[in-house]
Amino acid sequence: xxxxVAKRSAAERSAAARAVIExxxxxxxxxxxxxxxxxxxxxxxxxxxxxxxxxxxxDTGEPVMIVAQTNEQVDDLVDRLAIAHGQADDPAxxxxxxxxxxxxxxxxxxxxxERVVRHLGGPDSLDDCVTVAGKVADLGRPAVTVATAAKWxxxxxxxxPEGGWRWAIxxxxxxxxxxxLLAIAPRFAAGTALFVGDPGQLDPFATIxxxxxxxxxxxxTDSAVAVVRAHNPDLPVHRLPYSWRLPASAAPLVCKAFxxxxxxxxxxxxxxRAMKVSDTGSAxxxxxxxxxxxxxxxxxxxxxGWALFELPARHTVRTDTEALEACARLAARLVRREAVVFxxxxxxxxxxxxxxxxxxxxxxxxxxxxxxALDRHGADLSGVTVxxxxxxxxxxxxxxxxxxxxxxxxxxxxxxxxxxxxxxxxSRHRHACIVVARAGIPDLLDAHPHTDPxxxxxxxxxxxxWEAHQAxxxxxxEHRIPAPAIR
Amino acid sequence: MNTLAAxxxxxxxxxxxxxxxxxxxxxxxxxxxxVLVPILLAGEAAAPLAALVGTDRADPQLLVVRQPRDRDQxxxxxxxxxxxxxxxxxxxxxxxxxxxxxxxxxxWERHLDAPQLIVPNCGGIDAxxxxxxxxxxxxxxxxxxxxxLVPILGRYxxxxxxxxAPTAGSSVCLALTDxxxxxxxxxxxxLEDQHLAALLAWIVPQHFAPPDGRHLTGxxxxxxxxxxxxxxSAGPATDPEFDTEILSPLVTALQRAAGDPAAERRAEDGLxxxxxxxxxxxxxxxxxxxxxxAGLPEAGHDSHRWMVDRGRFxxxxxxxxxxxxxxxxxxxxxxxxxxxxDLESAQESYDKQRAxxxxxxxxxxxxxxxxxxxxxxxxxxxxxxxxGRTPKPRPHVWLRTADPVVLRKGTKVACAQRPNQRPVxxxxxxxxxxxxxxxxxxxxxxxxxxxxxxxxxxxxxxRCYSTVLAAERFPPPPLxxxxxxxxxxxxxxxxxxxxxxxxxxEWH
Numbered sequence: 001x002x003x004x005v006a007k008r009s010a011a012e013r014s015a016a017a018r019a020v021i022e023x024x025x026x027x028x029x030x031x032x033x034x035x036x037x038x039x040x041x042x043x044x045x046x047x048x049x050x051x052x053x054x055x056x057x058x059d060t061g062e063p064v065m066i067v068a069q070t071n072e073q074v075d076d077l078v079d080r081l082a083i084a085h086g087q088a089d090d091p092a093x094x095x096x097x098x099x100x101x102x103x104x105x106x107x108x109x110x111x112x113x114e115r116v117v118r119h120l121g122g123p124d125s126l127d128d129c130v131t132v133a134g135k136v137a138d139l140g141r142p143a144v145t146v147a148t149a150a151k152w153x154x155x156x157x158x159x160x161p162e163g164g165w166r167w168a169i170x171x172x173x174x175x176x177x178x179x180x181l182l183a184i185a186p187r188f189a190a191g192t193a194l195f196v197g198d199p200g201q202l203d204p205f206a207t208i209x210x211x212x213x214x215x216x217x218x219x220x221t222d223s224a225v226a227v228v229r230a231h232n233p234d235l236p237v238h239r240l241p242y243s244w245r246l247p248a249s250a251a252p253l254v255c256k257a258f259x260x261x262x263x264x265x266x267x268x269x270x271x272x273r274a275m276k277v278s279d280t281g282s283a284x285x286x287x288x289x290x291x292x293x294x295x296x297x298x299x300x301x302x303x304x305g306w307a308l309f310e311l312p313a314r315h316t317v318r319t320d321t322e323a324l325e326a327c328a329r330l331a332a333r334l335v336r337r338e339a340v341v342f343x344x345x346x347x348x349x350x351x352x353x354x355x356x357x358x359x360x361x362x363x364x365x366x367x368x369x370x371x372x373a374l375d376r377h378g379a380d381l382s383g384v385t386v387x388x389x390x391x392x393x394x395x396x397x398x399x400x401x402x403x404x405x406x407x408x409x410x411x412x413x414x415x416x417x418x419x420x421x422x423x424x425x426x427s428r429h430r431h432a433c434i435v436v437a438r439a440g441i442p443d444l445l446d447a448h449p450h451t452d453p454x455x456x457x458x459x460x461x462x463x464x465x466w467e468a469h470q471a472x473x474x475x476x477x478e479h480r481i482p483a484p485a486i487r
Numbered sequence: 488m489n490t491l492a493a494x495x496x497x498x499x500x501x502x503x504x505x506x507x508x509x510x511x512x513x514x515x516x517x518x519x520x521x522v523l524v525p526i527l528l529a530g531e532a533a534a535p536l537a538a539l540v541g542t543d544r545a546d547p548q549l550l551v552v553r554q555p556r557d558r559d560q561x562x563x564x565x566x567x568x569x570x571x572x573x574x575x576x577x578x579x580x581x582x583x584x585x586x587x588x589x590x591x592x593x594x595w596e597r598h599l600d601a602p603q604l605i606v607p608n609c610g611g612i613d614a615x616x617x618x619x620x621x622x623x624x625x626x627x628x629x630x631x632x633x634x635x636l637v638p639i640l641g642r643y644x645x646x647x648x649x650x651x652a653p654t655a656g657s658s659v660c661l662a663l664t665d666x667x668x669x670x671x672x673x674x675x676x677x678l679e680d681q682h683l684a685a686l687l688a689w690i691v692p693q694h695f696a697p698p699d700g701r702h703l704t705g706x707x708x709x710x711x712x713x714x715x716x717x718x719x720s721a722g723p724a725t726d727p728e729f730d731t732e733i734l735s736p737l738v739t740a741l742q743r744a745a746g747d748p749a750a751e752r753r754a755e756d757g758l759x760x761x762x763x764x765x766x767x768x769x770x771x772x773x774x775x776x777x778x779x780x781a782g783l784p785e786a787g788h789d790s791h792r793w794m795v796d797r798g799r800f801x802x803x804x805x806x807x808x809x810x811x812x813x814x815x816x817x818x819x820x821x822x823x824x825x826x827x828x829d830l831e832s833a834q835e836s837y838d839k840q841r842a843x844x845x846x847x848x849x850x851x852x853x854x855x856x857x858x859x860x861x862x863x864x865x866x867x868x869x870x871x872x873x874x875g876r877t878p879k880p881r882p883h884v885w886l887r888t889a890d891p892v893v894l895r896k897g898t899k900v901a902c903a904q905r906p907n908q909r910p911v912x913x914x915x916x917x918x919x920x921x922x923x924x925x926x927x928x929x930x931x932x933x934x935x936x937x938x939x940x941x942x943x944x945x946x947x948x949x950r951c952y953s954t955v956l957a958a959e960r961f962p963p964p965p966l967x968x969x970x971x972x973x974x975x976x977x978x979x980x981x982x983x984x985x986x987x988x989x990x991x992x993e994w995h
Contacts, residue, residue, distance in 0.1 A: 035975075185976070232974065317490075365893050
């Protein structure tokens with residue numbers, strides 16, 4: 001984008017983001033489209049949009065269904081909706097002007113989480129706008145009903161409102177599989193649907209080979225949005241323009257590598273965010289030789305927002321002990337050095353506690369190895385999140401430490417090259433991201449140009465993993481700190 | 488390929504001898520499988536050239552197309568093939584068993600047998616798929632009639648190659664190299680494993696020993712099979728040298744001989760002899776491979792899986808009797824979603840069944856962290872959940888394992904001793920290089936307040952718990968009817984209206 005846009009003030013940026021919500025609302029209410037798609041880069045206020053739109057659609061007086069992919073996401077949404085709109089806008093208006101009523105459909109065996117319980121109207125709860133039930137009929141016709149896609153697919157049609165739901169909001173629609181959408185779409189087929197999601201994240205997957213459907217417009221293994229767009233090319237597509245999460249140091253790289261044709265910018269300016277680390281206790285980080293390097297990496301990351309800790313080139317098994325140990329040490333050192341982050345929202349500074357740090361990896365056994373290494377570094381690190389890219393989707397931290405998916409590998413498989421995986425790992429942080437990798441990944445990429453078969457009728461996906469990885473590595477090379485082997 | 492399979496390959500390479508990947512046979516082997524070695528003409532999608540086919544290893548039938556570019560001869564070949572294949576299938580439809588009614592299905596009859604087609608490699612299955620597609624839409628009436636059995640064959644070949652072959656655990660249509668490759672690891676590449684001769688050479692090198700009786704290692708025997716003259720490719724493609732040096736002169740000779748019955752017979756005999764020579768080595772290898780598989784003990788779930796195959800066969804054969812339309816060229820949105828659900832659920836059951844039947848497969852999951860094994864160190868069998876109206880037994884079991892446990896709290900696992908009991912991991916603690924896993928038993932203990940005898944593992948018992956064994960199958964969510972396909976998936980499919988060249992054809 002041009003420089004003039006970058007010079008916009010915070011208020012102008014905020015207004016531009018609000019304007020998108022207005023346009024989406026107008027398109028939905030116009031009755032001209034069966035659906036509207038909103039693409040959102042990481043941390044661009046997708047949840048805010050969903051909560052806002054749910055309220056506006058509910059205000060039409062017709063039933064709204066919201067589809068999320070996991071129970072965790074459903075509970076988050078219910079909580080946010082209840083906090084934002086659970087109480088009457090104008091309390092003076094009395095009983096007949098209650099706030100938004102929210103139904104939470106759940107499978108049997110669901111135990112409401114803390115953040116749902118506080119809206120159920122029991123003792124000590126904030127309000128009573130939420131009802132939880134296993135059947136639509138037992139919810140008592142709430143204005144908004146929220147459930148997972150799997151739960152929606154199993155609601156019997158006897159329970160549906162007359163003519164189905166007028167409004168549907170499908171959250172994380174790029175993570176939903178097309179066959180899942182087919183199962184729930186009849187519920188809102190006569191109404192209007194809003195598809196919201198991040199096109200750069202991990203695609204849904206099937207446990208079997210889906211090549212037999214490649215090129216078909218209703219490939220059941222494809223994402224819900226891809227199939228909807230293939231059949232309805234005229235649906236309006238909106239885009240949220242600013243990432244409020246990613247710092248100014250990260251947005252350009254993430255945008256260039258993963259969203260080359262749908263540019264976005266950081267919602268904050270380069271001066272808005274800062275991270276400072278103290279110099280305390282340097283000896284306790286382990287053998288003096290390696291501790292110095294770890295500290296250098298942290299210094300670089302706090303200064304520039306990025307650091308690549310490059311271990312000596314070596315082919316390793318997936319659970320590369322040295323790389324796992326390096327990830328754990330970095331997290332331990334960040335906590336011990338009492339990193340503090342600054343933002344206009346917390347101008348006085350905020351301590352980067354263990355729970356504000358995440359370590360991301362490609363595989364579960366790597367995550368387990370890092371967890372075990374962290375445990376050896378002290379019980380105070382138990383709050384650090386260690387997880388795979390799939391499970392880190394949608395989450396946000398101050399600092400993210402990433403074990404590069406191609407570190408130590410001999411080959412670059414489609415799994416490890418997948419753009420979504422790298423994108424998730426590199427876009428979880430508000431302040432800094434540290435990548436741990438074995439040297440030699442660019443050579444590995446050059447030795448493995450992608451060889452996936454090309455199918456007729458399958459739109460070419462940009463960027464491809466190979467290209468995205470090269471873009472990321474080229475940029476990270478400027479933030480590289482090579483390390484000796486850790487003993 | 489998991490780490491254990493990779494290790495097996497390394498070991499096979501070092502020992503120059505194939506290494507078993509399984510302790511039992513994970514496919515069903517019918518007493519009289521129909522072995523089929525098809526070869527197609529190079530350069531055309533589905534132009535059959537020849538096939539060696541039969542259930543008797545001593546007496547295969549050779550089918551040959553004299554001029555593979557001649558479409559009439561192609562369908563005459565398919566008619567001959569249909570008489571053998573459909574005849575074989577009809578032979579499996581003798582006796583039936585009564586299946587009692589369930590909640591979702593009324594009482595029905597299931598055939599006691601089902602056909603089993605074995606081809607050399609996955610290319611062979613693809614050849615069946617192509618032949619099936621070219622045959623199933625043909626008609627025995629109209630301008631270009633074919634033998635009425637041809638469209639029936641087309642439907643069956645499609646069922647074998649597109650329906651059952653990709654379904655995990657189905658044994659009605661097998662590619663021999665795939666089956667052998669999932670039971671033995673060799674020291675050669677996966678691509679080389681596609682060559683039936685090379686694969687068998689690693690497993691049974693003694694069958695490839697030269698006449699002087701010299702002992703060969705697997706690697707040495709596999710090197711011998713690189714001679715295409717002695718061990719020709721198992722098809723469906725022939726090698727170019729054969730095409731130009733042998734096949735082309737013979738086909739030309741046959742054309743030249745037109746009009747002279749004696750010369751024609753001589754030329755045809757020459758062509759048949761050349762193709763028989765080409766196919767015979769593979770034919771013999773096929774039966775060696777089948778014998779090898781027959782030597783493995785049957786897997787525990789073999790009869791169950793074969794029963795599913797028999798049921799599907801019964802349904803499909805009845806649909807053919809009732810004049811079902813040929814399978815569509817492309818599946819619609821609803822059919823595709825249904826098939827995906829079927830294929831995924833079949834894969835999940837097959838993975839689970841293999842892990843239950845075969846400790847070597849289960850060991851593979853321990854390597855990837857999807858299972859852990861060890862001894863029960865403590866048991867609290869009396870523990871109860873008293874929060875409800877009636878107390879429920881909720882025993883806790885502590886297991887010590889040297890496997891690195893990567894499974895999270897709240898994960899359900901199961902063990903082969905009680906596969907229907909799915910304890911939940913409540914806690915995982917590290918103790919040095921070992922882990923202590925705390926499990927809560929929530930089901931599979933009977934209906935009373937006290938767990939049934941033997942339903943709670945005792946201290947000292949060795950168990951291997953895995954998530955794969957705990958996989959539960961939920962019925963897939965209902966999908967809309969075809970006519971109610973929502974707009975997201977293009978709406979209800981429009982009726983077929985022929986356009987262009989199709990419009991000018993009489994058949995529509």
